[in-house]
Amino acid sequence: MIxxxxxxxxxxxxxxxxxxxAAFAPYAGGAVFNTAIALGRLGAPSxxxxxxxxxxxxxxxxxxxxxxxxxxxxxxxxxxxxxxxFVKLVNGQATYAFYDEGTAGLMLSQDDLPMLPATVSTxxxxxxxLVNDPAASTYEALQARESATxxxxxxxxxxxxxxxxxxxxxxxxxxxxxxxADIVKLxxxxxxxxxGPGDLTTLARAIVAQGPKVVFITEGAAGARAVTATQDRxxxxxxxxVADTVGAGDTFNAGALCALHQAGALSKTRIAALSDAExxxxxxLGTRAAAITVSRPGANPPWANEL
Numbered sequence: 001m002i003x004x005x006x007x008x009x010x011x012x013x014x015x016x017x018x019x020x021x022a023a024f025a026p027y028a029g030g031a032v033f034n035t036a037i038a039l040g041r042l043g044a045p046s047x048x049x050x051x052x053x054x055x056x057x058x059x060x061x062x063x064x065x066x067x068x069x070x071x072x073x074x075x076x077x078x079x080x081x082x083x084x085x086f087v088k089l090v091n092g093q094a095t096y097a098f099y100d101e102g103t104a105g106l107m108l109s110q111d112d113l114p115m116l117p118a119t120v121s122t123x124x125x126x127x128x129x130l131v132n133d134p135a136a137s138t139y140e141a142l143q144a145r146e147s148a149t150x151x152x153x154x155x156x157x158x159x160x161x162x163x164x165x166x167x168x169x170x171x172x173x174x175x176x177x178x179x180x181a182d183i184v185k186l187x188x189x190x191x192x193x194x195x196g197p198g199d200l201t202t203l204a205r206a207i208v209a210q211g212p213k214v215v216f217i218t219e220g221a222a223g224a225r226a227v228t229a230t231q232d233r234x235x236x237x238x239x240x241x242v243a244d245t246v247g248a249g250d251t252f253n254a255g256a257l258c259a260l261h262q263a264g265a266l267s268k269t270r271i272a273a274l275s276d277a278e279x280x281x282x283x284x285l286g287t288r289a290a291a292i293t294v295s296r297p298g299a300n301p302p303w304a305n306e307l
Contacts, residue, residue, distance in 0.1 A: 006032025031127030038254030038301035247299025
């Protein structure tokens with residue numbers, strides 16, 4: 001079982017009404033939520049941990065998870081409101097305005113942490129859930145508790161506008177979590193934000209030196225790369241007509257994890273010794289799944305039969 005741990009929210013996506021007016025439509029989303037959904041649709045054993053409201057929008061989130069074969073037993077339900085993010089698209093690229101004060105997701109505490117059975121082999125963390133306390137510290141505590149015996153993966157999915165004024169504590173938290181993680185995924189932009197200018201492989205190797213066994217780097221329309229202490233593998237992206245990029249990186253994460261699950265590689269020992277073929281398969285499934293997601297509006301990851 002792969003347990004995705006992080007934010008679930010409602011994305012208000014720009015649409016045009018039947019009268020031709022600008023409007024917003026609600027879609028279940030959140031970076032980590034999207035990864036859990038994509039894992040379930042790809043056929044991997046997927047579960048989700050987050051604070052989810054019992055309000056109307058929270059019910060949409062829970063129902064969406066269940067419909068995509070995601071186990072919701074670990075979710076902490078509360079009557080607090082649901083996080084909402086308004087999305088602005090410019091040339092297919094998304095920017096966000098978040099409304100998160102006092103929400104079920106933000107107020108998640110360490111008292112809400114689940115006890116996990118041995119069937120949970122892997123925990124995935126990331127997104128905006130790693131920015132603000134108490135939730136951010138709660139997720140970090142869970143990773144610290146489990147990282148010695150289970151595979152953990154982190155994708156910070158950095159939103160500079162969301163972390164403005166909080167860069168120092170955020171960088172410190174990401175640094176600690178990266179050092180504990182077995183797998184790190186970053187976009188090329190995220191990698192430069194964390195590590196500064198330079199060659200992607202060289203920068204990724206500097207992250208490997210901090211503790212992770214493999215670093216995945218997505219390079220937009222070019223493709224994706226997997227870097228270990230001794231390997232540098234690259235797979236080109238499929239050419240598609242892009243509707244928008246919402247959920248692209250989240251779907252890549254799911255594809256990569258699903259391929260590693262299929263290879264029986266989601267254990268501490270196996271992640272430390274991945275073959276070129278296993279890395280290539282992870283990159284391939286990640287990029288193929290992401291290509292379908294970007295070809296249609298919103299975060300709508302593919303089912304296995306669509307691949």
